[in-house]
Amino acid sequence: MKTKYIDLIEQTYDFPQEEFQLEDNKLQFHGIDLYDLVQRYGAPLKFTYLPKISDNIQRAKQWFGEAMEKHAYKGKYHYCYCTKSSHFEHVLNEALKNDIHIETSSAFDIDIVEHLKKSGKISKNTYVLCNGFKRDQYIQNIARLINNGHKNCIPVIDNYEELELLGESIEDNFKVGIRIASEEEPKFEFYTSRLGIGYKNIVPFYNQSIKGNPKVELKMLHFFINTGIRDTAYYWNELLKCLKVYVSLKKVCPTLDSLNIGGGFPIKNSLAFEYDYAYMVDEIIHQIKQACDEAGVDVPNIFTEFGSFTVGESGGTIYEVLYQKQQNDREKWNMINSSFITTMPDSWAISKRFIMLAINRWNEEYERILLGGLTCDSDDYYNSEQHMNAIYLPKYRKDKPLYIGFFNTGAYQETIGGFGGLQHCLIPHPKHILINRDGEGNIETSVFAEQQTAQEFLSILGYGAVKRQEAVINTKKVLESSKN
Known part of the structure; x- marks a missing residue:
């Protein structure tokens, strides 16, 4: 037995x-x-096995490279790491060994980008895609990065007002993307994602606010759904709707040359886990090329933003x-x-x-x-x-x-x-x-x-305030005695 x-x-x-x-x-x-x-x-013990980060990045690059070669796809592929999955320096250092780009989601992400740039981990050629709802500090930090010469920083417009706010803070011409507000699966408590602009409103928004603006160049359409990249009728339906928007937008916007299909590759959550990554990539490239060929427009460069897939395993x-x-x-x-x-x-x-x-x-x-x-x-x-x-x-x-x-x-x-x-x-x-x-x-x-340690908790909770106050008083006494 x-x-x-x-x-x-x-x-x-x-x-x-x-x-x-x-x-x-x-x-x-x-x-x-x-x-x-x-x-x-x-x-208890936490550990991070750093080589797995590079391994997964290289696997994804290989899948996209093979699919593009198979379908004679003329666009380029760019792998981005979305920092919100893990902001730690050791994670970014390992990921950036693989010639990748970065996606940010909030104001202080830009400070990390500037640190990485100063230390030589990224260059002016590194794409920095700025997602998320942008106000005040985030806008100012994006503007600072672009004003300091990082032209490959592309803020992805999440709502109508962001374009004007960015334009007020950025001194020179700049590039932008637009995020599609995808429709959620029926099981969700809401119908449409709170992030981005509705499918039907994107082309009118471009015509009204970007087309005649000499300072702004639209480069990217961004597509992402919460359930991730899965072989379901829901995913393929949303992707096809996205491609219809891309084709319509491309016909009126010649500068548009990139499609960001977001993140969402699942990671192994069981020893019984099965997922055909190569098939999914191959089918995505096939669908994009077919839609563009039928519409008579150039295929876009492909961007992905893999977070959990990059660092999770x-x-x-x-x-x-x-x-x-x-x-x-x-x-x-x-x-x-x-x-x-x-x-x-x-x-x-x-x-x-x-x-x-x-x-x-x-x-x-x-x-x-x-x-x-x-x-x-x-x-x-x-x-x-x-x-x-x-x-x-x-x-x-x-x-x-x-x-x-x-x-x-x-x-x-x-x-x-x-x-x-x-x-x-x-x-x-x-x-x-x-x-x-x-x-x-x-x-x-x-x-x-x-x-x-207990002392670290006590300090955060304010129990170390008395000791800090005593230290300040003692410092003042020493300074006063030295003057005398």
Whole structure:
């Protein structure tokens, strides 16, 4: 009878997989011994495997390159990374090794862009696409970037007033894009995205506000839907509607030469995950070329803005099971030494599921359990995997520590969880390490951030104010005595 954890995984999924292998009954991730990692750095532990970022960028470039060659597509492809997925410097540094461009969504993103430009990580040839609702500081920062000579900064118009606000702040001529307000899936609570301008209003908006404006050059039409790029009737229908707008706009606007199809490539959320990326890219390129050929207009350059796809699969989180509580005849709760709400907020806020696997003890019997976090919030739990309405782990034993890993958590979780700030019930943010490989492929690790301390929380909460005030007083006394 097969009752061991390894039996369950091998019977349920195709295992091992490209990034997951087993050695001495311990889980390996891209050849990294995770159990050894925990022994060195402790748990809870966050990690970022940097090479995966470059790997995914290069995969996407290859898919688009092959599709364009197959269909004799004359436009160019530009890969953009949307910084909101993870603003960390180590993420941007790795991504920018691959000759990519940047998409921003708020005012302080521009400060990051200027820092990267000053440090030589990006150049004047790097496209900076500015999305989001723009007012005051964001407008001023975009204008500053363009006024300082970055002509490849393209603000994407989200509403009618933005064009005028930009024109007032930008000294010279500038380029813009227009975002389509796509129609949402029927299951959404609203019909049309709050972002962008309606399909029917884009050509009239161009004719009225841009066509006769010698200062503005329309270069891009931006298309994005919340559900992402998926092989559904809804996605293909919205793409075709977008292409109709592009064709109509291109016929009256000769400067229009780019189509931004946004982001939305899904990432692996289960060992049973299946998605044919190459097919989707091939079909998108085919649809765009066919629509343009039939209308007799030039095909556009293609921009994509991949955030989660760029950084998501580089991240992971490891917890230790502290204790098991038998709450009734059926339910066993394994309590982890951290919080799902603070370390993986998407699991709590939008019921997102990640790949979850035991790190050790694969050769032991398994049991069905629920996972609970340390906060006193009833929503701090994780109760099912993506394709199973349950969680199975090696049986809890007080004398044998059990470690569990959640994978592909690299996008959004730190920023949504408030990295370095207050956490729910003052549960500290875990230690975060960076994993890289040297020129010979050897694994290198470094600590990016230590686990938060009580003093850091107290300082944020204002409890350090008295000490700061005493320090100011003491400084004044020293200065006064030195004068005397």
